[in-house]
Amino acid sequence: MDISDILKTIEKKYSPISAECFQALLQVMEVNTYSKGEIIVREGQYASKAYLILQGSARAYYLHNGKDISDWFAFEHEFISSIVSFFDGKPSPHYIEALDNSLIATITKESINQLSNEYHEFERLIRHVVTDTMLKQRQRISSILFHTAEERYRQIELIHPGVNQKVALKHIASYLGITMETLSRVRKNISGN
Secondary structure, eight states: OOHHHHHHHHHHHTOOOOHHHHHHHHHHOEEEEEOTTOEEEOTTOOOOEEEEEEESEEEEEEEETTEEEEEEEEETTOEEEOHHHHHHOOOOSSEEEESSSEEEEEEEHHHHHHHHHHOHHHHHHHHHHHHHHHHHHHHHHHHHHHSOHHHHHHHHHHHSTTHHHHSOHHHHHHHHTOOHHHHHHHHHHHHHO
16 A cells, blocks of 8 residues: 555545654554454553554454454554553453454554644544544444344444445344344345345
């Protein structure tokens, strides 16, 4: 991926930044490749980094009583991190996994704070990223509390078109808070309409 493409992606999705600020960001950003299924963050790990998906996708999930429960998907041009570890400095309560072969930019909390202090436009960009993340998580919670399984599935398809080609159905079911049987029934009802 071309460096200028990264800048365009960040500006289009979140907020414009100057060329000078972008060059400073490039100096502290590390770009890595992850294979499908590779664990980026492990439960119990101290994780003070944020990850920008340049190509591919990732998910955050918990293991609870032997069950794998997805609670966050991030696709191209979206951020993901272990929020609890990043903001509170506590061990991560969940895992972050690459859902397919992915190219991911990593930036540390220390670098984010440094750039935010030096560049007000970077501070604004981070505020947009955090706000976007909070709104998506809030929308997910409201969906689980107030919408039917079919409405939840339609909503995730609307937000992430083709999600069922990118993410295993068992992960989608756990993200939506429904069983695989319910998801199968919902998908059958939708395809029959």
